[in-house]
Amino acid sequence: MSEQWSPEEQHLRDALRSAADKITPGPDGLARIRRRTAQPPWWRRPAVIAVAAGTATAAAAVVVVVNLTGQGEGELSVQPVDTPTVTEPPLTDEPTAGLDEPTPDPTQEDTPPPDDPDPEDTAATATDPGDEQPDTTEPPTSEGDAEQVLTLPVYYTVDNRLTREWQQVRTADPLGAAVHQALNGEALDPRYGSLWEPVDVVSAQVTDGVIEIGLRSPVRLAGDPEYADVAVQQLVYTATATAASVLGVEGTPPVRVLVDGEPTDDLFGQVDVSDPVGRADQADVRYFVQVDSPGYGAQTGSPVRVTGVAAVFEATVLWELTKDGEVLDSGFETTGEAFTFSEFSIDLGELEPGTYEITVKEEDVSDGEGRAPFYDTKRFDVVAP
Amino acid sequence: MEEREREAEVSDADAAITDLYAAHYAGLVRLATLLLRNESMAEEIVQDAFVSLHRRWHKLRDPQKALGYLRTSVVHGTRSAQRRHKVAERNRPDPQPDSPSAEQAVLAGAAGEAVVEALRALPRRQRETLVLRYYGGLSESEIATAMKISNGAVKSHASRGIAALRPLLESWT
Numbered sequence: 001m002s003e004q005w006s007p008e009e010q011h012l013r014d015a016l017r018s019a020a021d022k023i024t025p026g027p028d029g030l031a032r033i034r035r036r037t038a039q040p041p042w043w044r045r046p047a048v049i050a051v052a053a054g055t056a057t058a059a060a061a062v063v064v065v066v067n068l069t070g071q072g073e074g075e076l077s078v079q080p081v082d083t084p085t086v087t088e089p090p091l092t093d094e095p096t097a098g099l100d101e102p103t104p105d106p107t108q109e110d111t112p113p114p115d116d117p118d119p120e121d122t123a124a125t126a127t128d129p130g131d132e133q134p135d136t137t138e139p140p141t142s143e144g145d146a147e148q149v150l151t152l153p154v155y156y157t158v159d160n161r162l163t164r165e166w167q168q169v170r171t172a173d174p175l176g177a178a179v180h181q182a183l184n185g186e187a188l189d190p191r192y193g194s195l196w197e198p199v200d201v202v203s204a205q206v207t208d209g210v211i212e213i214g215l216r217s218p219v220r221l222a223g224d225p226e227y228a229d230v231a232v233q234q235l236v237y238t239a240t241a242t243a244a245s246v247l248g249v250e251g252t253p254p255v256r257v258l259v260d261g262e263p264t265d266d267l268f269g270q271v272d273v274s275d276p277v278g279r280a281d282q283a284d285v286r287y288f289v290q291v292d293s294p295g296y297g298a299q300t301g302s303p304v305r306v307t308g309v310a311a312v313f314e315a316t317v318l319w320e321l322t323k324d325g326e327v328l329d330s331g332f333e334t335t336g337e338a339f340t341f342s343e344f345s346i347d348l349g350e351l352e353p354g355t356y357e358i359t360v361k362e363e364d365v366s367d368g369e370g371r372a373p374f375y376d377t378k379r380f381d382v383v384a385p
Numbered sequence: 386m387e388e389r390e391r392e393a394e395v396s397d398a399d400a401a402i403t404d405l406y407a408a409h410y411a412g413l414v415r416l417a418t419l420l421l422r423n424e425s426m427a428e429e430i431v432q433d434a435f436v437s438l439h440r441r442w443h444k445l446r447d448p449q450k451a452l453g454y455l456r457t458s459v460v461h462g463t464r465s466a467q468r469r470h471k472v473a474e475r476n477r478p479d480p481q482p483d484s485p486s487a488e489q490a491v492l493a494g495a496a497g498e499a500v501v502e503a504l505r506a507l508p509r510r511q512r513e514t515l516v517l518r519y520y521g522g523l524s525e526s527e528i529a530t531a532m533k534i535s536n537g538a539v540k541s542h543a544s545r546g547i548a549a550l551r552p553l554l555e556s557w558t
Contacts, residue, residue, distance in 0.1 A: 008547065008550075008554040013520070015497035016419060016501065016520040019501040025431075029406065029432060030403065033402065033432050033435045036432070347441070349440055
């Protein structure tokens with residue numbers, strides 16, 4: 001601070017000081033601040049005094065039931081269930097070396113029976129896919145009696161880029177169910193969509209280091225042909241994330257796509273899938289701002305913490321909390337690293353029970369010119385403990 | 386006892402806010418005013434920063450960090466305010482009458498004001514860097530933290546800003 005300043009610099013300092021000296025703040029600043037901070041925090045109110053800190057935030061509140069039924073047809077039927085379950089999803093699904101590698105029985109290898117979509121007998125309770133590494137056991141033996149509610153990472157798209165949603169699905173076949181949810185565009189978040197025309201997923205398994213997903217024709221693109229490769233990545237990201245986080249598959253195996261039980265050379269007549277397809281670079285295909293928790297429509301206790309991932313300029317995301325269209329609070333938070341997908345975490349503090357919307361977006365570096373900033377909005381309910 | 390701890394935390398936060406207010410409120414309002422083209426928002430922005438600090442006190446606790454947090458919030462708040470202002474300006478049917486040019490102001494003898502006026506016309510990051518350094522007296526790393534940019538970027542914004550103002554600053558001599 002006591003560096004040698006040039007005469008120009010000293011002039012600048014003097015000019016700024018004399019301009020600043022003319023500014024006199026009003027007399028009641030502290031009173032105004034006090035009024036705004038005086039509202040008693042939730043833990044002081046007697047009704048909720050017993051609630052411990054760090055109440056888990058809810059991930060996805062809507063439970064979707066996926067039944068793999070129909071011998072020979074392999075129809076997936078999906079229906080909502082109205083008993084919300086609270087789960088905390090892992091922050092990221094980036095394959096972090098599952099210890100229990102599934103050891104699929106080689107006898108199963110060549111002929112995935114289309115009428116029996118490989119029920120993964122995941123015996124563990126698996127409410128937290130980040131920690132659980134359930135054994136994938138025998139090849140198909142049981143018929144759908146191993147159903148359980150699992151939290152699955154499902155990829156959708158916004159503006160032709162991939163977004164992820166954690167969904168709770170009751171299923172015996174997490175891999176097939178996750179891919180089904182992705183390709184049929186059944187997102188909880190109304191802004192999320194799919195680049196695929198709805199399509200039947202008839203088989204899903206991990207075999208010899210390859211994830212194999214069987215689809216039934218017709219297989220058609222719903223989006224712009226220019227983004228056909230992103231559509232394929234929607235499938236690949238969903239399958240690899242589910243394999244890693246739910247099945248405990250180590251690494252990121254590539255994905256082979258079968259259509260009507262046969263290997264196929266291309267999808268949508270333009271994307272080469274003659275060899276199994278690996279994950280594309282996140283920077284090329286993923287949407288840059290994403291809220292993971294609370295999930296869209298989730299129910300959560302208070303205080304509320306918002307987590308997600310973003311790859312943004314200056315490693316800064318802006319956020320805004322609204323209720324009934326009115327802004328309650330806003331601020332900014334830093335992510336780990338600029339331009340790189342890294343986690344952010346926003347403490348919203350204690351909130352009254354009610355329905356809220358949180359929007360997290362990148363800072364608009366163009367100052368109003370150029371493309372619109374990337375953002376993600378989640379509606380969620382704070383419920384009384 | 387956990388509640389008692391929290392209650393203690395809250396009064397702790399209240400006390401910290403009072404101290405920080407006494408020591409830094411006026412300075413931060415002046416800083417915000419220099420960063421803004423539109424002066425009316427400055428106090429509101431600084432108050433927002435204090436309120437938000439109060440909420441986060443349990444995380445920060447350290448008065449030195451708290452001042453850094455306040456500064457960052459103020460810089461950020463002025464950015465947001467300017468963006469909103471810009472949109473409002475764009476939607477205004479008639480253009481604002483031009484403010485007197487720097488040259489006119491110099492001729493009128495208000496050299497310091499002309500410098501501040503010219504400063505306000507600089508690109509945002511250059512303006513911020515110059516205000517934080519020459520008014521705020523912050524070090525390069527403190528500026529980098531407040532603006533969330535690298536030290537190298539602070540250097541280059543500062544030198545470009547000074548270069549842009551040089552003719553005015555020289556003519557003042």
